[in-house]
Amino acid sequence: MSDAVELVLRSTRVITPEGSRAASVAVAAGKIVGVLPYDAEVPAGARLEDFGDDALLPGLVDTHVHVNDPGRTAWEGFWTATRAAAAGGITTLLDMPLNSLPPTTTPDHLATKQDVARSKAHIDVGFWGGAIPSNVSDLRPLHDAGVFGFKCFLSPSGVEEFPELDQEQLATAMAEISGFGGLLIVHAEDPHHLESAPQKTGPAYADFLASRPRDAENTAIEGLIAHAKRLGARVHVLHLSSSDALPLIAAAKREGVRVTVESCPHFLTLTAEEVPDGATEFKCCPPIREAANQDALWDGLIDGTIDCVVSDHSPCTTDLKTPDFATAWGGISSLQLGLPAIWTEARKRGRTVEDVVRWMSTAPAALAGLAQKGAIEAGRDADFAVLAPEETFTVDPAELFHRNQVTAYAGKTLHGVVKSTWLRGVRIADHGILAEPTGLLLERNN
Numbered sequence: 001m002s003d004a005v006e007l008v009l010r011s012t013r014v015i016t017p018e019g020s021r022a023a024s025v026a027v028a029a030g031k032i033v034g035v036l037p038y039d040a041e042v043p044a045g046a047r048l049e050d051f052g053d054d055a056l057l058p059g060l061v062d063t064h065v066h067v068n069d070p071g072r073t074a075w076e077g078f079w080t081a082t083r084a085a086a087a088g089g090i091t092t093l094l095d096m097p098l099n100s101l102p103p104t105t106t107p108d109h110l111a112t113k114q115d116v117a118r119s120k121a122h123i124d125v126g127f128w129g130g131a132i133p134s135n136v137s138d139l140r141p142l143h144d145a146g147v148f149g150f151k152c153f154l155s156p157s158g159v160e161e162f163p164e165l166d167q168e169q170l171a172t173a174m175a176e177i178s179g180f181g182g183l184l185i186v187h188a189e190d191p192h193h194l195e196s197a198p199q200k201t202g203p204a205y206a207d208f209l210a211s212r213p214r215d216a217e218n219t220a221i222e223g224l225i226a227h228a229k230r231l232g233a234r235v236h237v238l239h240l241s242s243s244d245a246l247p248l249i250a251a252a253k254r255e256g257v258r259v260t261v262e263s264c265p266h267f268l269t270l271t272a273e274e275v276p277d278g279a280t281e282f283k284c285c286p287p288i289r290e291a292a293n294q295d296a297l298w299d300g301l302i303d304g305t306i307d308c309v310v311s312d313h314s315p316c317t318t319d320l321k322t323p324d325f326a327t328a329w330g331g332i333s334s335l336q337l338g339l340p341a342i343w344t345e346a347r348k349r350g351r352t353v354e355d356v357v358r359w360m361s362t363a364p365a366a367l368a369g370l371a372q373k374g375a376i377e378a379g380r381d382a383d384f385a386v387l388a389p390e391e392t393f394t395v396d397p398a399e400l401f402h403r404n405q406v407t408a409y410a411g412k413t414l415h416g417v418v419k420s421t422w423l424r425g426v427r428i429a430d431h432g433i434l435a436e437p438t439g440l441l442l443e444r445n446n
Helices: 078-087 107-117 136-144 167-179 191-196 205-211 214-231 243-254 265-269 291-302 338-348 353-368
Strands: 007-016 019-028 031-037 047-050 055-058 060-065 090-095 124-127 150-153 183-187 234-237 258-263 384-394 413-423 426-430
Touching: 007 353, 019 353, 055 353, 060 078, 060 338, 060 353, 078 090, 078 413, 078 426, 090 384, 090 413, 107 124, 107 136, 136 150, 136 167, 150 167, 167 183, 167 214, 191 214, 214 234, 214 243, 214 258, 243 258, 243 291, 258 291, 258 353, 265 291, 265 338, 338 353, 338 384, 338 413
Parallel strands: 007 047, 007 055, 060 090, 090 124, 150 183, 183 234, 234 258
Antiparallel strands: 007 019, 019 031, 055 384, 384 413, 413 426
């Protein structure tokens, strides 16, 4: 190790791309400069942090977060969202283009959002652009301004300032984005299937589930794959909940279609059978489905059909979570809890912490092209989460840093306590105590 090393992090369980091992990780100027033997000598002047048997993970990368700032800051905001993320072991997030006012659909709107975020970010923050019917001419300028890709909806988004694309508009946007090598990320539910599904008001979860059938996802994904294949475009399916779509996706990948897929902690850890009537903290679109569907999603995650796991943190004020599933705002708040939620379920299914790191750090970083994130190896940013995998805690909403402390995980006992979080070699969260914000605003790597 060179004299420039400022910090050495030591653990008997360092999660590296080659697996878990006892190691010392050397840090200089915010970068990892070496992953060395556990008992390597600490250079003169360097500080040693020894985590014992707690696991040292690369900081998590969450590419699906609705921060809602500016414009709907009563729902969330960069200060509260990034604090919650840091407390949960996340060191990088990408903000979705809608639910803020303005939405990120023009370069000027992107600049507005960046100005708001700059002084409030406890972790590194990047931005998705939006693809709506009226902004095809803004897509290339947004790309040039550094957004990581473009989100669209194929069915109504729930907010009037972010309308959905029909099939012709989807093809137009995809062709434009593909032309400059960009990424299109898609909320894939077919509006015709949603319109023809039974619509009932009231507190019954079964009625809500029937209103968002699997066929809506399956049909939308089938059409998306067909467009991507024809255009040679790169597309990403957001928040997959229907396991029926997995064979379509697997076949497309085998054929060389450039499609990737994410799922979310709520689809992989919560089931329709456990949702009480009126408990709209469980409402999201697409919906949490049955236990058998969840088992199939796990199979798809394990075999690589599903690439990554990200939160789709989509909060709102408490009053919008009315007991009526038809009218309540849809969205699960889980930014601070995704890592322990997934680890709790993964360990039950015989999976490892290394698997969780691949799904929640390495793969999302690769999706976004964040070459400096997502792994503990020389040359990457010194971003880490220290996790006690065997320790448990019970979720108390009052202890969450989300602006609105409403969560579907309330009262659940989870494995995996995040002891500390580090951003570029600086401890930013320590047993739930947060430092002042030092996050950077990220742009897509050119």
